[in-house]
Amino acid sequence: MKRKKSGLWLFAVVLSLVLAVGSAWAQETIKVGVVGPRTGSAAATGKAFEEGIKLGTDYVNAKGGVLGKKLEIVFEDTAGAPDKAASGFERLVTRDKVVMVLGESVSSSALAEIEVADRFKVPFIVVEAWADPITAKGYKYVFRAGPCNSGVVSETIAKWVVAEKFKRAFIVAETSDWGLGIAELSKSALTKAGVQFEAMTTERESKDHYTELNKIKAFDPDVVLAYIYGSGLHYFVAQAGEVKLTPKAIILDGAGPPSLWPDFWKNVGDYGNLECFVSSMHEKVELTKLATEYREAYQKAFGTPPTDYKSRSIFDSILIAADAINRAGSTDADKLVDALEKTSLLVTRGTVKFGTEKGGTEYHQWMPPMLVIQWQNKEQVVLYPPEAATGKLMR
Amino acid sequence: MFALAGMNGLVIGAIYALAALGVSLVVGIMNVINFAHGELYILAGYFSYLFANAFGMNFALAMTLAVALVFLFGLLIEYTLIRPTYGNDMYSLILTFILSIVLQNAYLLIFGPYPNKPPNWVGGSTLILGSFYYGNQRLAALIAGSAVITLVFLVIKKTWFGRIIRATSQDREMAELNGVNTKRLNMLSFGLGCALAAAAGVILAPIFPVTPTAGVPVALTAFVVVVLGGMGSLWGCVIGGLIIGLVENFGAAYISTAYKQVFSFIILILVLLSRPSGLFGRREA
Numbered sequence: 113m114k115r116k117k118s119g120l121w122l123f124a125v126v127l128s129l130v131l132a133v134g135s136a137w138a139q140e141t142i143k144v145g146v147v148g149p150r151t152g153s154a155a156a157t158g159k160a161f162e163e164g165i166k167l168g169t170d171y172v173n174a175k176g177g178v179l180g181k182k183l184e185i186v187f188e189d190t191a192g193a194p195d196k197a198a199s200g201f202e203r204l205v206t207r208d209k210v211v212m213v214l215g216e217s218v219s220s221s222a223l224a225e226i227e228v229a230d231r232f233k234v235p236f237i238v239v240e241a242w243a244d245p246i247t248a249k250g251y252k253y254v255f256r257a258g259p260c261n262s263g264v265v266s267e268t269i270a271k272w273v274v275a276e277k278f279k280r281a282f283i284v285a286e287t288s289d290w291g292l293g294i295a296e297l298s299k300s301a302l303t304k305a306g307v308q309f310e311a312m313t314t315e316r317e318s319k320d321h322y323t324e325l326n327k328i329k330a331f332d333p334d335v336v337l338a339y340i341y342g343s344g345l346h347y348f349v350a351q352a353g354e355v356k357l358t359p360k361a362i363i364l365d366g367a368g369p370p371s372l373w374p375d376f377w378k379n380v381g382d383y384g385n386l387e388c389f390v391s392s393m394h395e396k397v398e399l400t401k402l403a404t405e406y407r408e409a410y411q412k413a414f415g416t417p418p419t420d421y422k423s424r425s426i427f428d429s430i431l432i433a434a435d436a437i438n439r440a441g442s443t444d445a446d447k448l449v450d451a452l453e454k455t456s457l458l459v460t461r462g463t464v465k466f467g468t469e470k471g472g473t474e475y476h477q478w479m480p481p482m483l484v485i486q487w488q489n490k491e492q493v494v495l496y497p498p499e500a501a502t503g504k505l506m507r
Numbered sequence: 508m509f510a511l512a513g514m515n516g517l518v519i520g521a522i523y524a525l526a527a528l529g530v531s532l533v534v535g536i537m538n539v540i541n542f543a544h545g546e547l548y549i550l551a552g553y554f555s556y557l558f559a560n561a562f563g564m565n566f567a568l569a570m571t572l573a574v575a576l577v578f579l580f581g582l583l584i585e586y587t588l589i590r591p592t593y594g595n596d597m598y599s600l601i602l603t604f605i606l607s608i609v610l611q612n613a614y615l616l617i618f619g620p621y622p623n624k625p626p627n628w629v630g631g632s633t634l635i636l637g638s639f640y641y642g643n644q645r646l647a648a649l650i651a652g653s654a655v656i657t658l659v660f661l662v663i664k665k666t667w668f669g670r671i672i673r674a675t676s677q678d679r680e681m682a683e684l685n686g687v688n689t690k691r692l693n694m695l696s697f698g699l700g701c702a703l704a705a706a707a708g709v710i711l712a713p714i715f716p717v718t719p720t721a722g723v724p725v726a727l728t729a730f731v732v733v734v735l736g737g738m739g740s741l742w743g744c745v746i747g748g749l750i751i752g753l754v755e756n757f758g759a760a761y762i763s764t765a766y767k768q769v770f771s772f773i774i775l776i777l778v779l780l781s782r783p784s785g786l787f788g789r790r791e792a
Contacts, residue, residue: 151611151612151615151719151720152720153718153720155615155620155719155720156619156620156621158620159619159620287765312764312765313763313764313765314764314765315764315765315766315767315768317724318767319715319724320515320519320715322511322515322641323508323511323512323515323756323759323760323764324759324764326508326511326639327508327760327764330508343622343716343718343721346622346716347715347716351642354631354632354640354641354642354645355632355639355640355641355642356632356640373621373622374621375621375622375623375624375716378560378623378624379622379624379716381627381630
């Protein structure tokens with residue numbers, strides 16, 4: 113009996129020691145959440161995010177961390193599904209007690225997450241979900257340090273179409289918040305620019321695009337604005353070559369990363385030549401010294417140069433978050449929002465400044481510069497904007 | 508557009524039929540619904556990619572080896588997961604569902620999230636009827652798929668093994684009384700069902716590269732085809748697959764490209780309203 117009692121005492125002492133050490137260790141870090149798809153059809157973004165998170169936390173912690181403590185990132189998988197995204201976001205807030213959340217690349221998931229951010233009053237920096245309503249809703253705690261549909265269309269895609277003197281365009285968009293949103297904006301921009309166009313939507317999960325491609329071919333466009341994400345883009349480009357839509361027409365991948373995925377050339381073969389895509393990253397067009405540092409750190413950590421620009425986007429957002437926490441001198445949500453609104457920070461893609469005027473997409477939005485790049489014999493040639501161009505469109 | 512929709516409908520329909528045949532076979536004989544069917548299709552795609560690209564094997568050898576390995580894996584699944592659940596269909600359904608999730612995550616871990624593609628057997632495209640170009644790899648897949656479907660029918664209708672399969676699916680107890688080892692038959696049939704998923708996978712992977720989750724829509728379409736054609740009916744599979752392929756393509760060509768799958772579900776609902784057991788399904792007594 114006595115032995116049993118002393119055993120219980122020993123257990124209680126060990127348990128309290130473990131808890132004490134655990135909580136002391138926990139106080140050594142400040143937690144920031146990241147949401148994004150690590151599984152499901154958009155899992156490639158999760159991989160890019162993981163890479164950017166590693167480099168971002170190493171960078172911040174090497175410079176002293178946040179508020180004198182180490183920065184810790186908790187990555188929650190959203191699987192590209194709005195229901196999982198909302199519950200994952202909530203778990204980060206309630207279970208992990210994160211002070212801020214970053215990330216997301218799927219617009220429908222981000223639209224679900226901003227509602228949770230607003231309800232729990234937790235600052236949320238959206239990184240790569242482009243749908244306009246994410247910031248246009250005017251939520252106090254929601255920011256976006258990345259492209260938005262209207263910015264990409266008005267600043268890059270529409271201007272490029274005009275600059276290349278394309279007369280006929282075809283818009284094909286997947287049935288997603290991002291695809292349908294960017295297609296509508298493209299229609300308005302092309303109408304304003306006087307470019308003749310037709311448009312159609314295609315199922316998000318569709319693998320077979322023969323019917324769509326033959327309809328497009330019948331229109332005889334100069335350029336096809338393809339708002340299709342993931343493997344679907346590979347199928348689209350390969351099948352466009354098979355039905356002989358390309359190379360007569362030029363395809364623009366309106367998202368970017370799928371054209372840079374490791375097996376792009378294996379999947380599309382020679383049909384990938386002359387394809388164009390939108391990107392915020394090119395090794396010969398680095399806008400800041402930090403972009404070069406990032407490329408070198410990436411090469412050192414992963415043994416290859418970076419391809420998916422979303423790894424660099426999440427890296428930037430970690431720097432923005434750390435900067436805001438340090439300037440706020442606190443993890444209080446309202447003080448963090450104040451600090452974020454006053455951000456003026458040089459990251460890999462330029463100087464971040466969030467819009468503060470309510471009533472539109474510009475509210476709490478920072479739009480990084482985007483490039484239009486063309487694959488020319490497996491070399492990336494920047495076509496637009498003219499000041500960053502490394503070559504001319506090849507047809 | 509009419510000729511293209513017809514042609515593409517036939518090709519996609521034959522592909523659907525091939526993917527559904529394995530499901531139908533297993534349902535017909537064992538009354539087991541294999542939720543991991545799509546993941547076995549993907550596994551074969553990954554194997555053929557690995558053997559052809561990483562080990563430099565000839566594509567035909569890589570495909571044969573991939574199908575054989577998935578067949579063996581199917582035998583193992585039946586022995587370890589399905590056999591202990593005989594008598595309770597719900598357990599096998601849950602177990603194969605869990606298996607599908609485990610396999611998806613394993614693929615993600617091993618092969619990564621990006622699409623992987625084995626090499627094409629043939630390149631380029633052919634001008635059909637002077638009106639549209641069609642990929643040669645798709646034409647080759649149509650021929651290969653049709654050959655596999657024909658082979659399955661020959662085995663089922665013309666061989667001793669096929670006769671045993673038909674007898675067991677009609678009356679299991681009577682087959683047992685006549686000396687059929689139904690346990691061994693179940694194992695072989697499940698393996699064969701998995702091998703058919705694998706055959707579809709290796710034929711289609713050069714056209715539609717595989718990703719960890721690409722098996723989900725494949726399995727969904729296969730189940731729709733099986734229900735439309737009638738549970739356990741092989742002819743139902745072929746006719747069901749062709750109907751869905753044609754309806755999707757004519758719907759996309761003449762109504763909207765945004766609702767391809769909706770058209771097939773509408774057809775499914777209409778058929779089930781008039782024939783609840785599917786086009787070729789046996790009515791329950």
